[in-house]
Amino acid sequence: xxxxxxxxxxxxxxREHILSGxxxxxxxxxxxxxxxxxxxxxxxxxxxxLDTLVKEGMILKQQGKGSIVRKxxxxxxxxxxxxxxxxxxxxxxxxxxxQKPVAKMWPENFAFExxxxxxxxxxxxxxxxxxxxxxxxxxxxxxxxxxxxxxxTARSFENKxxxxxxxxxxxxxxxxxxxxxxxxxxxxKISGLLKIQEEQPVLYIERKLTTNKAGFSIYxxxxxxxxxxxxxxxx
Amino acid sequence: xxxxxxxxxxxxxxREHILSGxxxxxxxxxxxxxxxxxxxxxxxxxxxxLDTLVKEGMILKQQGKGSIVRKxxxxxxxxxxxxxxxxxxxxxxxxxxxQKPVAKMWPENFAFExxxxxxxxxxxxxxxxxxxxxxxxxxxxxxxxxxxxxxxTARSFENKxxxxxxxxxxxxxxxxxxxxxxxxxxxxKISGLLKIQEEQPVLYIERKLTTNKAGFSIYxxxxxxxxxxxxxxxx
DNA sequence: GAGTGGTCTAGACCACGCA
DNA sequence: GCGTGGTCTAGACCACTCT
Numbered sequence: 001x002x003x004x005x006x007x008x009x010x011x012x013x014x015r016e017h018i019l020s021g022x023x024x025x026x027x028x029x030x031x032x033x034x035x036x037x038x039x040x041x042x043x044x045x046x047x048x049x050l051d052t053l054v055k056e057g058m059i060l061k062q063q064g065k066g067s068i069v070r071k072x073x074x075x076x077x078x079x080x081x082x083x084x085x086x087x088x089x090x091x092x093x094x095x096x097x098x099q100k101p102v103a104k105m106w107p108e109n110f111a112f113e114x115x116x117x118x119x120x121x122x123x124x125x126x127x128x129x130x131x132x133x134x135x136x137x138x139x140x141x142x143x144x145x146x147x148x149x150x151x152x153t154a155r156s157f158e159n160k161x162x163x164x165x166x167x168x169x170x171x172x173x174x175x176x177x178x179x180x181x182x183x184x185x186x187x188x189k190i191s192g193l194l195k196i197q198e199e200q201p202v203l204y205i206e207r208k209l210t211t212n213k214a215g216f217s218i219y220x221x222x223x224x225x226x227x228x229x230x231x232x233x234x235x
Numbered sequence: 236x237x238x239x240x241x242x243x244x245x246x247x248x249x250r251e252h253i254l255s256g257x258x259x260x261x262x263x264x265x266x267x268x269x270x271x272x273x274x275x276x277x278x279x280x281x282x283x284x285l286d287t288l289v290k291e292g293m294i295l296k297q298q299g300k301g302s303i304v305r306k307x308x309x310x311x312x313x314x315x316x317x318x319x320x321x322x323x324x325x326x327x328x329x330x331x332x333x334q335k336p337v338a339k340m341w342p343e344n345f346a347f348e349x350x351x352x353x354x355x356x357x358x359x360x361x362x363x364x365x366x367x368x369x370x371x372x373x374x375x376x377x378x379x380x381x382x383x384x385x386x387x388t389a390r391s392f393e394n395k396x397x398x399x400x401x402x403x404x405x406x407x408x409x410x411x412x413x414x415x416x417x418x419x420x421x422x423x424k425i426s427g428l429l430k431i432q433e434e435q436p437v438l439y440i441e442r443k444l445t446t447n448k449a450g451f452s453i454y455x456x457x458x459x460x461x462x463x464x465x466x467x468x469x470x
Numbered sequence: 471g472a473g474t475g476g477t478c479t480a481g482a483c484c485a486c487g488c489a
Numbered sequence: 490g491c492g493t494g495g496t497c498t499a500g501a502c503c504a505c506t507c508t
Contacts, residue, residue: 064487183418201436299506
């Protein structure tokens with residue numbers, strides 16, 4: 001934990017400052033040169049940190065002007081959602097574990113291509129239902145390769161997020177990923193879980209998250225009720 | 236056109252080579268040091284080019300191994316779509332201009348926030364319907380600020396894409412953007428355009444693309460038939 | 471051990487915005 | 490004209506993969 005990369009440290013710091021209001025929405029961040037001087041880094045390092053913030057939609061850069069702080073989108077894990085209510089905070093987010101982590105074989109017709117090593121070792125499987133302001137918003141099904149993560153099936157996930165546990169206990173960091181999105185009709189199972197009528201449209205997402213451990217990716221299938229919230233992305 | 240940035244030149248070159256099969260799927264790109272030597276660049280420049288390819292999902296990098304060429308996703312403009320058929324090429328893509336570019340006022344309740352300068356100048360408006368293999372796949376409504384682009388309303392858009400014209404004629408480059416996605420039911424207008432039944436789910440996307448010209452962003456609303464294709468994204 | 475990508479330093483020049 | 494971010498050079502060391 002202590003030897004995080006420099007750009008990462010600056011990123012985390014600026015991120016916290018933005019979220020906690022040290023830098024107000026619409027105001028300018030210190031210039032790149034100032035940040036270099038303040039934190040004893042060179043510009044490429046500072047720029048790497050700022051690039052990450054841009055990618056997440058936290059700031060907006062303008063040549064000749066500066067880095068503008070934006071209204072922070074609310075994140076749920078890696079997902080960004082945007083609500084109709086003005087201030088949906090992560091504090092209003094609740095998670096139900098529908099299926100605690102169990103070791104299984106990979107499904108027969110898995111949506112993603114797997115390496116031989118991944119397939120041979122089987123997977124860890126878990127299901128979650130996540131709420132914003134006590135309303136179910138999305139349901140996700142997750143598969144992780146059964147490697148690098150001893151005793152994970154014994155963990156409760158009650159208070160910490162999956163990603164936090166992976167980072168803190170196993171030094172696994174999410175580096176990036178890819179996803180496919182579709183609009184589909186909710187079947188009886190999904191409509192029941194998300195408390196919507198059958199046949200209502202829901203966002204269907206297949207996602208692969210890559211990590212700093214080679215051959216360790218997290219595969220998720222997500223059903224998202226987009227009636228009151230949206231998936232939000234920057235690129 | 237001639238004074239494109241170095242990293243951009245390398246990016247375009249590698250991208251073409253991947254798409255044309257010079258580097259086969261699954262094979263390794265030349266190493267970063269080789270690319271430096273071959274094209275007379277330094278590593279940060281080469282890495283910037285490779286980072287762009289990673290972001291677009293064209294390659295996958297692995298420390299200690301190399302840059303792995305991936306099956307290229309098929310792009311439509313900035314959108315990436317992935318088809319059920321194995322090889323949907325851009326060559327099968329057709330575009331109908333439903334509404335040629337016209338100067339208008341901005342809509343009353345526009346989905347995005349506008350600067351005063353943008354609002355005062357009004358906008359250019361156009362609508363397109365786009366086909367893959369002669370099947371309508373998405374319908375988009377576009378608003379651009381009415382600035383920097385003299386005589387654009389006189390252009391036909393028959394053969395060139397909107398982005399190509401902006402780049403070649405006006406030196407406007409897309410740098411990035413952000414988008415909100417929802418799943419909604421097709422109303423009668425959308426179902427008619429996309430040739431699907433009413434009430435079928437479609438992807439609804441609101442998107443803002445930022446460019447290298449300050450204050451010049453492209454705003455699009457997109458209705459996407461995700462029955463046979465998906466929106467694809469890397470991050 | 472050799473080669474790869476990941477991070478980082480310490481400079482330089484340019485294009486753009488703003489006053 | 491000044492300060493900003495955008496690009497680029499020319500090195501360095503480290504962590505990782507493969508043999």
